[in-house]
Amino acid sequence: MRDVPVDPGTGLTNFRRYTWWSLLSVTAFFLIYSVARSRVMDAATPVPARLAAVAVLALTVVAVAVSVSRRLPPVPLGSPGTDPGGAPPVGWLVAGGAGGVALGVILLALGDYGLWSFGPAMTVSIIAAFLPGRRRWLLIAATAAGAAALGGVAAAASGRGSLFAAAFPAGLVVLTGWVTLGMLWAWDVAERLNAARRLSAELAVKDERLRFAADLHDIQGHHLQVIALKSELAARLMEADPVRAATEIEEIRRLAADALRDTRAVVQGYRRVTLEEEITNATRVLAAAGTDARMDLDPSASGLLRDPGRHLLGLVMREATTNVLRHSRARHVEVGYRTADGLARLTVANDGAPEDPGTGRETGPGTGLRTLAERLRTTGGELTWRHDGDRFVVTACLPVETR
Template sequence: MTDRSAPTAGVDDRVVRRLTLARWIVVGSFGFLALMVPAFVAVTAISSVQNGHRPIEVAVLAVVLSLPLGWQLLRMVQHRLGSRKTRSSFAFWSSLGLLAAVAVCLDLEVLTLMAVGLWWSVAVLVADRRLMIVVSAVLLVLPWVRFATFEERDPWLMLVIWTIPVVWAPIMLAANHAVLLLWDVANEAHAAREAQARLAVSEERLRFARDLHDLLGHSLSGVAVKSELAARLAQRDPDRAAAEMVQVQQLAREALREVRAAVSGYRDVDLAAELASVRAVLQAGGTRCTLTGADVGLTPEQRTTVAWVCREGATNVLRHSSARRCDLSLAREERAVVVEMFNDGARGSAGQVQYGNGLTGLTERVAAVGGTLSARPVTGGGFLLRAVLPAEPAGAPEARPAAGTERKDVAA
């Protein structure tokens, strides 16, 4: 593996960690917001009971009602996080009813109005705009309507009590809006990474299809033309027809040779690119992938084999496990190069494994270079794919396999 792939892998890990952290920040922020409502209500209820403004039964009722109020507040946010177009009418109206009941129980208190401001800062982001204009106007006017019924009035004190939540609510609205923007950016970034992985696969398929088309188009066209000419000459000029068929045979062999060369180059996978692809695909599927010992001085043949081991191992993780973590390690021992791929989401008990076509083909590929492959669940949970390849001196000159050897391998 080349040195330039290591920074890329580190960047991928950091991006995934940041996106996951962003999601947890959003969920935690709104969870804390839902807990603030019962906290404000509880503090107001305790203060009212101590000052003799409310009976203890009414204060307890307000605290009890604040718990489902916080839950319905979180439900409104949950619908917004799930889909921008989805709204929960039940969560909105039930939370508004609970809020009104709590306000009736505790009357005009600063923390009560601040709890109302918290509810408003969430509802305005998820409810219908026209509806929220009406609700906002009612919430602004109701405290003054209630104040007009007091026998002893202090307009300046009331103005202070009313101004605090009026200023508090827009601040919380701006904070909640910023958190939701963070959520949207994190989701869009995850979607972009998945789309990038799918696009890379599609581009590789198109590239190989173009290569085959370019290789076979001319040769097969020549085969078709000459075979048609040989068919017309078969009766009147057998010798020339035979010559044309010889040329058809030569064209077919040349086409087969070109296809074998193309497939051989396609199968000669670049280890650095494959490791980066494996990490990106696993992380896009929700599996955290760590890599150790990538630069161990492999020969080109060993790099190709290791790349196929990593590709098949990643495919098995995605198809046959529910892994949250996958550890990939490359190590050079005294007489061998060891590749291990462990994931923590194996299905089945230790010692039981059934090789499918992928593992069977991979075993044959590893055996072709003198190595061995084992794949088995391990005690305590997890699955270990292990390949042992014969080592060559790390400083030995790297030579490409001979052309005849390549043709033999492709033909096999």
């Protein structure tokens, strides 16, 4: 069940975009920096080596971009840290890892004992993001140890100092892993919070449905059980005592009428909402969905409209709230209720409305805006709605003497 939008003013889509660009920008910057500042760019370096380094660099950046996109699934979200299609992009991860290693080998062969580790460090941190918690840190630790050993051995073999050549690559691997996984951890936390917010709004709707179902079950179960017992008694008395049987049948008729009346009372109690109750409920549900709801209410207006009018405006408030939750990506909702010139006016405005103002505005018989507009017209009122850019505004007016 999805009665609420996934990103109703939470900014999760923008946060995903920010995380993606941050990871890609940092990774691409350091990969390009490692090549631009290395001996690959020296005039003495053979042209094939330069071309190979540039080609490997391009492959690595593209592979990282695709891998990060798959690690950050677009809204609506799946489980944290998983690809929405069901599996990590193994091909792109292998390509990125191979590109990072190849770039490191080229730079190490040219004697860049510090810059060579950027490629492996960046790509390994991206690969680790697709692994479970302990495995990702084991991969980073193993890579750091391997980078330290390889850098130290290469520097020692060339007769140069091995301390920096061993310490810098190991530290770089740990640092890039810490930064990359930290950013992705923040994304996972935001995803879980958004899922909890959606669940809270859905549970509020389900609780109300369960309450209504329980009330209906209690009333119908009691009446039907008594009707069944008296029907059996009337059937047994039909031949032996027709007068008593007729009495029992009349009692069955009365019980059926009582059951119908009580059922109608339950339904009426469920639907006989007031504007005040619906405004309170809308504030709670919209807050649970992560939407900023601002109320501008005139306290003196509540007593000026009689119960039928308050009931109609309550239905309008309920329908407007349902439309906000189901058919928009609203960040802000503004509700105003005032009386002026003999009219009670309710206004509900939200942003994040779809481009097509006619889409999805009817939610069922008797509750859609068009049906409510007809009901308000019969009482001398008016219900209008308009689409202004990404804003959708519903306005209901009723004479304060409505009975």
